[in-house]
Amino acid sequence: MGSQQLTPADIAELERLEKILERTQADFLLHGRTLLELREKKLYLRDYSTFEGYCQGRWGYGAKRAQQLMKAAAFWESEKLLVDMGAKKDSPILEATSERQLGKLIQTIKSGSNASRLDTTPPQNKTNLPSIANVHAKSKLPEVLDDCGLAIPDCCLSYWEQRPEIQEMMSAVSRVKCWVDDELKKDNKLLHTMTNSIVADLSRAYQSLEQCKPYAVCTVCQGYPQLKPDSFCDFCGGSGLIAKWRYETQADKRVIVMREKVIAMSEKK
Ligand SMILES: [Zn+2]
Numbered sequence: 001m002g003s004q005q006l007t008p009a010d011i012a013e014l015e016r017l018e019k020i021l022e023r024t025q026a027d028f029l030l031h032g033r034t035l036l037e038l039r040e041k042k043l044y045l046r047d048y049s050t051f052e053g054y055c056q057g058r059w060g061y062g063a064k065r066a067q068q069l070m071k072a073a074a075f076w077e078s079e080k081l082l083v084d085m086g087a088k089k090d091s092p093i094l095e096a097t098s099e100r101q102l103g104k105l106i107q108t109i110k111s112g113s114n115a116s117r118l119d120t121t122p123p124q125n126k127t128n129l130p131s132i133a134n135v136h137a138k139s140k141l142p143e144v145l146d147d148c149g150l151a152i153p154d155c156c157l158s159y160w161e162q163r164p165e166i167q168e169m170m171s172a173v174s175r176v177k178c179w180v181d182d183e184l185k186k187d188n189k190l191l192h193t194m195t196n197s198i199v200a201d202l203s204r205a206y207q208s209l210e211q212c213k214p215y216a217v218c219t220v221c222q223g224y225p226q227l228k229p230d231s232f233c234d235f236c237g238g239s240g241l242i243a244k245w246r247y248e249t250q251a252d253k254r255v256i257v258m259r260e261k262v263i264a265m266s267e268k269k
Pocket residue numbers: 218219220221222223224225233234235236237238239240241
């Protein structure tokens with residue numbers, strides 16, 4: 001069992017959360033969210049060495065069931081946040097009336113398909129529904145992940161696929177910049193019409209290209225600019241993807257935290 005000493009405050013918190021868990025056996029969302037909180041705070045360590053052991057021993061369900069509950073709750077919360085922030089007009093996730101329905105919607109969204117239509121096939125046998133932007137079935141293809149590990153919706157894959165091209169342009173500009181810089185330093189007479197400002201210009205060109213290189217699914221429209229109230233997303237310019245600098249400096253931190261939870265959970269599947 002391998003337990004660990006918790007502080008009195010942690011024990012009080014564990015007891016509070018367990019009371020909620022007892023009360024919410026029938027409310028899968030609140031139950032899942034509470035489990036998530038308990039796991040994040042590592043409160044299961046009082047009596048168990050692993051979270052899985054805790055779920056089995058204390059609540060009688062396995063790790064898989066716990067993951068299902070937590071994933072549903074994390075998804076629901078991230079959708080709620082997006083709707084609250086105005087990034088999405090509404091979300092079918094928030095209207096799901098049963099765990100089964102919510103599970104199907106999550107599966108549909110994860111496969112990059114139209115969330116407004118329910119996928120009635122079991123997850124292990126999923127055939128993607130038509131995506132929002134275009135209607136070619138990409139079933140059986142493995143998920144393409146952005147640099148943070150989030151699945152990229154089908155409708156922005158064509159932009160994602162341009163990454164190597166942009167990277168190639170960046171390398172080319174970089175080579176030119178280094179060459180010009182070196183030759184100017186060597187006082188190459190052939191470059192007598194050039195000044196040092198060309199090096200700065202090339203640096204700027206490199207940065208401009210870098211700022212176009214997609215890094216992550218847009219944190220505002222979640223890769224679905226066409227679902228935004230005005231069918232356009234300023235944040236990603238309508239590509240559904242954003243560059244690293246934007247992700248790191250301008251993205252809403254709450255969305256990033258929520259997304260990290262979802263990614264961590266899908267990795268543990
Ligand atoms: Zn966007």
